[in-house]
Amino acid sequence: MIKFDEFQSINKDGVEAFIASATAWTKGMQAIAIESADFSRKAFEKNAQAFEKVLGAKSLDKAVEAQQGFAKDTYESYVGQLNKIGEIYLTTAREAYKPIETQLTQSANSVASAAKAATKV
Numbered sequence: 001m002i003k004f005d006e007f008q009s010i011n012k013d014g015v016e017a018f019i020a021s022a023t024a025w026t027k028g029m030q031a032i033a034i035e036s037a038d039f040s041r042k043a044f045e046k047n048a049q050a051f052e053k054v055l056g057a058k059s060l061d062k063a064v065e066a067q068q069g070f071a072k073d074t075y076e077s078y079v080g081q082l083n084k085i086g087e088i089y090l091t092t093a094r095e096a097y098k099p100i101e102t103q104l105t106q107s108a109n110s111v112a113s114a115a116k117a118a119t120k121v
Contacts, residue, residue, distance in 0.1 A: 017103035021096045028092025032085055039081045046073070 050070035057063035 013106065014103055017099040020099035024095040024099070025092060028088060028095065031088050031092070035081075035084060035088060039077075043074070043077070046070075046077075 047070075050066065053066045054063050054070075057066055
């Protein structure tokens with residue numbers, strides 16, 4: 001049978017694992033927010049430059065060419081940004097899960113040991 005002190009220790013360790021997990025999750029979400037804000041700022045600047053380039057075109061062909069180049073660059077940077085965010089999210093999920101996984105393994109081992117000891121009595 002699990003003693004009160006062992007049970008209390010398991011609960012304390014569980015809370016600590018949850019806090020570590022929440023901390024990792026928070027850091028990951030902050031990284032995503034920073035990356036998204038930086039991307040938005042850069043995209044705004046590129047949009048302004050493209051707008052000026054289209055307005056400054058001397059012919060319709062040059063304006064269409066500038067717009068096509070802008071669309072291509074925008075698409076490529078957006079896909080690249082999605083990949084970055086996906087990688088950050090995946091890393092965050094792994095880091096946030098580690099403390100919980102470790103704690104669950106330790107708790108399961110403690111309960112299994114206590115159950116084994118109880119059946120020997």
